[in-house]
Amino acid sequence: MTxxxxxxxxxxxxxxxxxxxxxxxxxxxxGVTYLSQTIGLVALAMALLLLPAEEVTIADIxxxxxxxxxxxxxxxxxxxxxxxxxxxxxxxxxxxxxAAIPVVVDLATGGSLTPLAAAGVVVAVxxxxxxxxxxxxxxxxxxLLGLALAAGTGFAIxxxxxxxxSEASGFWPLVxxxxxxxxxxxxxxxxxxxxxxxxxxxxxxxxxxxxLDMGANxxxxxxxxxxxxxxxxxxxxxxxxxxxxxxxVVLRERLTRAQGVGVGLAMVAVVMLVA
Numbered sequence: 001m002t003x004x005x006x007x008x009x010x011x012x013x014x015x016x017x018x019x020x021x022x023x024x025x026x027x028x029x030x031g032v033t034y035l036s037q038t039i040g041l042v043a044l045a046m047a048l049l050l051l052p053a054e055e056v057t058i059a060d061i062x063x064x065x066x067x068x069x070x071x072x073x074x075x076x077x078x079x080x081x082x083x084x085x086x087x088x089x090x091x092x093x094x095x096x097x098x099a100a101i102p103v104v105v106d107l108a109t110g111g112s113l114t115p116l117a118a119a120g121v122v123v124a125v126x127x128x129x130x131x132x133x134x135x136x137x138x139x140x141x142x143x144l145l146g147l148a149l150a151a152g153t154g155f156a157i158x159x160x161x162x163x164x165x166s167e168a169s170g171f172w173p174l175v176x177x178x179x180x181x182x183x184x185x186x187x188x189x190x191x192x193x194x195x196x197x198x199x200x201x202x203x204x205x206x207x208x209x210x211x212l213d214m215g216a217n218x219x220x221x222x223x224x225x226x227x228x229x230x231x232x233x234x235x236x237x238x239x240x241x242x243x244x245x246x247x248x249v250v251l252r253e254r255l256t257r258a259q260g261v262g263v264g265l266a267m268v269a270v271v272m273l274v275a
Contacts, residue, residue, distance in 0.1 A: 002227030005219045006235035012216035014242020017091060018250070020075070020209035021082025021243075027202055028193035029080040033072060034185025035196070036206050037178065040214030044174055047218050053170030060169035064176025067161035072181035074154025075213070076188065081147035090148050091240035092266035096124040097152025099270050102159055102233035120272030127265035130258060159224060159233045167225040174217055237270050 024032045074094075081090045100121050158177075165173040189196075198206075216236075223232045244263065248254075 002223045005223035006232045009216040009220035009236045010239040011242050012212050014239035016209050016212035016216060017243045018246040019205050020079045023202055023205035024079040024083035027196055028189060029083055030076050030185055030189035030193055031196040032079055032206055033076040034182055034189055036210030037181045037185055039207050039210035043211050043214040047171050051170055053172050054168040056169045056172045060165045060173050061176035063161045063164045064173030065180045067158045068177030068180035070154045070157025071177060072185050074151045077147045078151035081144050085144045091243040092263045093148040094152040095237040095240045096127055096266045096269055097149050098155040099234040099237035100124050101156035103230045105160055106230040116272050120269045123265055124269035127262050127269055130262035162221050163224040163229040165225060171218060174221060234270055
């Protein structure tokens with residue numbers, strides 16, 4: 001069940017990233033972030049009503065707030081990177097980072113790493129270097145690489161923090177997260193970007209991103225509360241396959257040979273880390 005929840009989260013995250021990245025091509029990324037996070041409250045409210053928590057502590061809410069900081073930074077930076085770069089290239093770099101950091105945390109807190117998982121970390125680094133070193137007109141610039149790495153770090157913080165919450169708290173840690181993400185996203189939008197001018201198309205993409213992202217958060221929260229941090233985080237990091245496939249079908253994005261090799265290595269690294 002834990003593995004199924006994590007994989008379900010990967011599918012939802014992949015679709016959410018495509019929707020949010022597409023919306024951010026025409027709208028300010030931080031504006032897309034805070035508005036999608038607000039719309040996601042609809043799904044969260046329904047989940048809280050349908051599956052009430054057994055016991056919620058202040059610690060659960062605080063861990064959720066910490067997760068929210070990492071999550072909103074990750075989403076905002078990822079949407080900006082997706083808006084400026086090729087979706088099928090940016091997402092795997094972010095995912096490889098998201099997958100590797102929880103593995104390191106597991107090791108630092110007494111966990112163990114199999115030889116295959118250790119090789120997976122090395123492959124992830126090679127994948128990032130391959131994608132970043134591509135010389136084509138659509139190569140991943142140092143700036144975009146930095147955004148993708150920072151976004152992955154933010155998502156890793158989200159996973160690590162949610163994993164510290166109790167199973168009895170249910171979805172309430174996500175309430176703590178939203179208490180942080182929405183105000184912070186709004187402040188960053190108003191401080192750094194132009195005002196949003198939404199049309200129906202943009203609002204649909206933003207709404208889809210918010211609902212899909214919250215759906216993923218709900219699935220992953222349960223998986224992290226019940227299963228091992230490293231495995232759940234890595235399985236969830238398979239989401240670029242969904243983003244890349246959707247971008248290829250909808251946007252007709254094409255990869256150069258070197259980019260394709262790098263993307264493939266990133267996905268192989270994720271699988272190796274969880275095997």
